[in-house]
Amino acid sequence: MKLRETIIEKLLLACSLLTIFTTVGIIGVLIFETIGFFKEVSLIEFLTDTEWTPLFSNKRFGILPLLTGTLLTTFIATIVAVPLGLTIAVYLSEYSHKTVRNLVKPMLEILAAVPTVVYGYFALVFVTPMFQKIIPTLSGFNALSPGIVMGIMILPLVSSLSEDALYAVPKSLREGSFALGATKFQTSWKVIVPSAFSGISVSIILAISRAIGETMIVAIAAGQQPRLTLDPTVPIETMTTYIVQVSLGDVPHDSVEYRTIFAVGMTLFVVTLILNNISFWLKKKFQKHHR
Amino acid sequence: MKIEAKNVHVYYGSDHVLKGVTLSIKKNTVTALIGPSGCGKSTFLRCFNRMNDLIENARVEGEIMIEGVDIYHPKINVNELRKTVGMVFQKPNPFPKSIFENVAYGLRVNGVKDQALIDEKVESSLRGAALWDEVKDKLKKSALALSGGQQQRLCIARALAVEPSVLLMDEPASALDPISSIKIEELIYSLKANYTILIVTHNMQQASRTSDKTAFFYMGDLVEYDDTRTLFTNPKKERTQNYITGRFG
Numbered sequence: 114m115k116l117r118e119t120i121i122e123k124l125l126l127a128c129s130l131l132t133i134f135t136t137v138g139i140i141g142v143l144i145f146e147t148i149g150f151f152k153e154v155s156l157i158e159f160l161t162d163t164e165w166t167p168l169f170s171n172k173r174f175g176i177l178p179l180l181t182g183t184l185l186t187t188f189i190a191t192i193v194a195v196p197l198g199l200t201i202a203v204y205l206s207e208y209s210h211k212t213v214r215n216l217v218k219p220m221l222e223i224l225a226a227v228p229t230v231v232y233g234y235f236a237l238v239f240v241t242p243m244f245q246k247i248i249p250t251l252s253g254f255n256a257l258s259p260g261i262v263m264g265i266m267i268l269p270l271v272s273s274l275s276e277d278a279l280y281a282v283p284k285s286l287r288e289g290s291f292a293l294g295a296t297k298f299q300t301s302w303k304v305i306v307p308s309a310f311s312g313i314s315v316s317i318i319l320a321i322s323r324a325i326g327e328t329m330i331v332a333i334a335a336g337q338q339p340r341l342t343l344d345p346t347v348p349i350e351t352m353t354t355y356i357v358q359v360s361l362g363d364v365p366h367d368s369v370e371y372r373t374i375f376a377v378g379m380t381l382f383v384v385t386l387i388l389n390n391i392s393f394w395l396k397k398k399f400q401k402h403h404r
Numbered sequence: 405m406k407i408e409a410k411n412v413h414v415y416y417g418s419d420h421v422l423k424g425v426t427l428s429i430k431k432n433t434v435t436a437l438i439g440p441s442g443c444g445k446s447t448f449l450r451c452f453n454r455m456n457d458l459i460e461n462a463r464v465e466g467e468i469m470i471e472g473v474d475i476y477h478p479k480i481n482v483n484e485l486r487k488t489v490g491m492v493f494q495k496p497n498p499f500p501k502s503i504f505e506n507v508a509y510g511l512r513v514n515g516v517k518d519q520a521l522i523d524e525k526v527e528s529s530l531r532g533a534a535l536w537d538e539v540k541d542k543l544k545k546s547a548l549a550l551s552g553g554q555q556q557r558l559c560i561a562r563a564l565a566v567e568p569s570v571l572l573m574d575e576p577a578s579a580l581d582p583i584s585s586i587k588i589e590e591l592i593y594s595l596k597a598n599y600t601i602l603i604v605t606h607n608m609q610q611a612s613r614t615s616d617k618t619a620f621f622y623m624g625d626l627v628e629y630d631d632t633r634t635l636f637t638n639p640k641k642e643r644t645q646n647y648i649t650g651r652f653g
C-alpha cells in the first residue's frame with residue numbers, strides 16, 4: 114500500500130516536471146532563436162519600421178503591420194463579443210428561468226467547440242460576400258469578416274464566464290437594490306455587473322487572448338498581406354498567419370527569414386503575457402477589495 | 405403611515421408559514437416583532453414591501469393596506485411601493501461602491517439627476533443615520549472598508565435617502581457588536597418622529613427599549629399584540645409569558 118502511494122506520488126511529480134520542462138524548453142528555444150534574429154536585425158528597426166517584407170528581395174523587418182493586423186481583427190472580435198456576451202450573461206443570470214439557463218449555456222459553449230477551420234471558411238465564403246453587398250469596396254480578404262466571426266467564436270468565453278461571475282454575486286445585493294425601488298434592469302446593470310467586475314474583466318481578457326492567438330480564421334479569411342492600416346476592408350496579415358505562412362513554406366531553416374517567425378512568436382508571447390498579468394492583477398485587486 | 409394587515413397568509417410552496425395575521429399599526433410608531441426563530445417574523449415583514457415577490461415559490465394571501473391602499477392590488481407599481489416602504493436587512497449589504505454612491509443609488513435609480521440635490525440628500529441621509537461625522541472626509545472611499553456597524557448605518561442612510569414613510573428593519577443590530585447595536589437603537593428612537601417603523605428583533609431588551617407596540621409570533625400565528633409595556637409586564641397569554649421570561653425560544 115505504502116509502495117503504491119509512493120509510486121503514484123512519483124508519477125504525478127514526473128508529470129508536473131514534464132509540463133514544466135516542456136514550457137521551459139519552448140520558451141528557451143523562442144528566446145534563443147529570437148536572440149539569433151536580433152543579431153541580424155536591430156530591435157529599433159523591428160519596432161519602428163512600417164513594412165514587413167522578409168520574404169522579398171528588399172527585406173524590411175517592421176513588426177507594426179503584423180501587430181496592427183492582429184490588433185485590428187482582435188478589436189473587431191472584441192466589440193462583437195463583449196457587448197453581446199455580457200448581455201447574454203446578464204439575461205441568463207438575472208432574467209431567464211433556471212431551465213432556460215441550463216439549456217442555453219451548454220448550447221453557447223458549443224460555439225467554442227466548432228473547429229476554427231469551419232469558422233474560417235464561413236467568414237470567407239459566406240460573411241464576406243454578404244458584406245460585399247452592403248460595402249461594395251470590401252475586398253475578398255479583409256479584417257472585418259474574420260474579426261466578426263472570431264467574435265462569435267469567443268462569445269461563449271465572455272458569456273459563460275461572465276455569467277458565472279454574475280451568478281456568484283450575493284443575493285443580498287440584489288435585495289438591497291430592489292428594496293430601494295430599483296428595477297430589474299437597473300439592479301442588473303448598476304449593481305450586479307459592477308459587483309462582478311473582476312470576473313467579467315477576466316473573462317474578457319481571456320477572450321481577447323484567445324482572439325490574439327487565433328490562427329485559422331484569419332489565415333483563411335483576412336489575407337496574407339502585411340499592411341500597416343486600420344482599414345478593416347482591405348487584406349491584412351496577422352502575426353499568427355505569418356508564422357503559419359513561413360512554417361509551411363520552403364524557407365531554408367538556417368536563415369534570417371526563418372528566424373523571423375521566432376521574433377514574431379516572441380512578440381505574440383509578450384502581448385499575451387501582458388494580458389495575463391493584467392487579468393491576474395485585476396483578480397488580486399478585487400479579492401483585496403472584498404477582503 | 406397607517407398600516408393594516410388583514411388575515412395575511414404566506415406559503416412557501418406547500419409550507420404554510422403565516423397563518424392569518426391581522427394587526428394594525430399607527431403612524432410614526434415603532435412596532436417590534438418578536439418570537440422564536442422560524443416563526444415567520446421576517447416573512448411577515450417582507451410582505452410590506454412585497455419582497456416575498458422575489459421568492460419563486462412564495463404566495464401571499466390576505467390584504468395589506470398602507471394608508472388605505474391595498475399594496476397587493478394588481479395595479480400597484482412595486483418599485484414605487486418600495487420607495488415608500490424602505491428596508492434594512494439583517495446583515496449589512498452595502499454595494500461595492502463608494503460611500504457616497506451607496507447613498508446616492510436610490511436617488512439615481514429614481515431618476516434624480518440634479519447633482520446639488522443629490523449632494524444635499526446624501527448629506528442629510530448620512531446625518532439622519534448618525535454616520536455623517538464619521539465618513540464626511542471619505543465619501544469617495546469604498547463602503548466595504550467601513551466597520552460592520554458603520555455599514556449598517558450606511559444601509560439605513562441609503563434607505564432614508566429615497567424618503568420612505570415606512571421603514572422595515574429585520575434584526576438590524578443582530579450582526580453587530582454591543583456598542584454599534586446601541587447606536588442603531590438610539591437611531592431607531594430618533595427616526596420615530598418621521599417614520600413608521602417595524603423592527604424584527606431577537607433581543608427582548610431592545611424590543612422593550614425601542615418600541616411602542618410589540619407583536620409576539622409563534623409558529624406562524626400572531627399570539628399577542630399590545631403596548632410594549634403591557635406585553636412585557638403583564639402578558640395575557642401563557643406562551644408570551646414563557647417566551648419573554650426566556651423559558652423557550
Ligand SMILES: Nc1ncnc2c1ncn2[C@@H]1O[C@H](COP(=O)(O)OP(=O)(O)O)[C@@H](O)[C@H]1O
Pocket residue numbers: 416419421439440441442443444445446447448459
Ligand atoms: N425562501 C424560503 N423558502 C422556503 N421556506 C422559507 C423561506 N424563507 C423562510 N422559510 C421558512 O419559513 C418559516 C419562517 O421563516 P422566517 O420568516 O425567516 O422566520 P423568522 O424570521 O421568524 O426566523 C421558516 O420555517 C423558514 O424555514
Ligand SMILES: [Mg+2]
Pocket residue numbers: 445446447574604
Ligand atoms: Mg428572520
